[in-house]
Amino acid sequence: MSVMFRLPAVVRKINPPGKGESARFATMQTLESGGEIRITDLAQRHGVTQPGMSQLVDRLVEAGDAVRKRDDFDRRAVVVELTDQGRQTLHDRISVAADALDHLLDRLTESERAAIDSALPALQKLTSWTHLEDGDAAAHV
Amino acid sequence: MSVMFRLPAVVRKINPPGKGESARFATMQTLESGGEIRITDLAQRHGVTQPGMSQLVDRLVEAGDAVRKRDDFDRRAVVVELTDQGRQTLHDRISVAADALDHLLDRLTESERAAIDSALPALQKLTSWTHLEDGDAAAHV
DNA sequence: TATTGTTATACTCTATAACTATA
């Protein structure tokens, strides 16, 4: 299972550097699928601290890719939304990364590609959880 | 395939922050399995620049986890080797991450775990390539 | 000249602590 440590290298390779940190596009994907989401939720989902997510959102807003809106029902809270430009930015990036990934996948055999395909729903599920339970990584540190 | 963007979040969650960057343990794994390896090779394999890898090796050496040795046959080159302490550091970290990952995997169904298991060899292969060919990510930027 | 690696420098990202505003 230690292949997990090497997966970020694959992401680095298909995802050109210098244009966005590791959590940026994942966060944008969450925003696209989920609509209006709170800073705290985004932070938990992506494994960063609340201030860290606040700063990431700063960068998205500054780039014109997202907007902050005050929640009218709980005025302490902020909800974040992707702008049209943000959606465009995200799709452009996914398209570049998908091309690069295709080139890598080309070197696998048909059955290897099929194996990865079959695992995608499970991986998707794995990446969708917001919380760790007690006894998980944080507790071991 | 855009699940790829979210995989680093899983790694962040099973790999406690603040103790090592994303490339650090992947590099240590490469060193453990490969013996003596050059800076340039390490850099390509992990998708970082040569100076970036040189600096990562600095940190490993400073921590006592690796040593630099001049290559006697090509005296421009340096080969990097894990120390015994480095091997220990790596194994401790893998063990912590594996525990955390197990907790996550527990929430999947048996067939989902089987699907991921079947994909591991292919993922392993995907992460083992050193180079991107022409026309890959770098060319799209 | 080309290659291997390091050093110098600057910038991005993200964490912790302290703070403000609202519940």
Add this chain to the structure above:
DNA sequence: TATAGTTATAGAGTATAACAATA
């Protein structure tokens, strides 16, 4: 008092450019 978020600050990581040593 507790919660949502921001601001201030500092440190880690990594890139580009310039450099040194060897081939």
